[in-house]
Amino acid sequence: MMSSVPAADKKSKLLVYSVEECPVCGQKTKRAFAVGDYVTKDGSKCAKCGNQSRVSLVYAESSKPSS
């Protein structure tokens, strides 16, 4: 009967990252998401083999460790 509307959400802050992957050597680099990033977009040169890497994933992670 009493308050059933949830109180303010206890959300943890989400940080969004882009993962660049080298299609040749498979080296993965994780960096902060930048506006304009999208999956399959060309990224920077691979630090390991120098080939053109590509954004393979964009995802969010909680800033708090998940319980």
Next chain:
Amino acid sequence: MFKSEPRLPILELSSSLLPSVALQVSGDTSTLLYIVFFMGLFVFQFAFGTRIQVYFALNDIGRGLTKLKAMKEKSRKEAIDYLVNVGKAPGDPSQRVDQFLDYVTIMPVGIDPQGLVNKIDHVVTTNNDRVRAEVTALVAQNTPVTVSISENLLEVATALNMIHKVVRHYYILGKKTNSYFTLIQLQMLMPMIIQESDALLNAVDSFKVGQPVGDGIGPVSVSRLMVGKEKRAIAKDTVMAITEYKGRKLYVVKADGPMAYVGQPGVAIRKVVEEMGVKPSAIIMIDAALKLEGEKTGEIAEGVGAAIGGIGVEKFQIEEVATHNKVPLYAILVKQSILEAITVMRKEIAEASEKVVQTLQRVIEEKTKEGDDVIVAGIGNTLGVAQ
């Protein structure tokens, strides 16, 4: 004439008992008060209990309604800000946005169900075309990505506007008619309504900056198969690429990214089969699926059938093609909540894309043989996911 009437036995009994009871009660005033209190409480509860519950329900719903109003206004403001700042709308788009929020789509009559799906398709397509045309006219920076994001932001604002209106309607109706059951039902639904509205509002943040949402796991998975291959437009907002896997020819379909499109996978699959003359041995669909409470986000489930949500038009078209041509339909699903599906893609979901591709390869190997044709469709909103 009444002087010798006999006394009734019950009166005799009561007259003999009453003095003794009175003596006992007067001997214990607290017991009497106790009885009176609980009898009073019982009568009060009986007479006013419902009214008290109605009072609490109205308070609860009122608080929820205030939240919904704030959400509705925030989403409207975000849409206007996006149109002005990113879309570079030449004038003040507020009035046009307000008109847009109240625009209605009238679904066709269902009393004669024959051909109903085509009618729904027609109405929905008309509406989608109208939205696209209006948004394109509204913004100066009318690139496909900006227009598609604007469309999605306006859809969110429209949905929140509608939710607020419907809840307010039942709140006022329940208050006016003092209808206990209307208010209690609404009060029970409020937590779910707030949760879904909150999810919609959170989606705005992802849409504004073009981040992939959880629903985009299908497109993310199939984009791995399409990278570097020649793409062609196969239906409205939908692309296809041809690739190979262990001697099988794969026709990979997804919405055209990185725009916030869902495309027309039903039309695309029908065209591959009927217009291109492909005779697939299997149609494999990859989509996000709503998890049940207790299920893990990013878990993969396999099944049969058309894995696609929405109003049902696309699902109908795919089932029609598959049934008519006797092509088995297989589904690969990635579990997630409604909040995760419409907000920025979580790590667990994104990382499931590798497992999805492995599952897809296993299904292809198990269900088809070398030389076969297979259609693979990545279903979902492809915002932030190109190919």
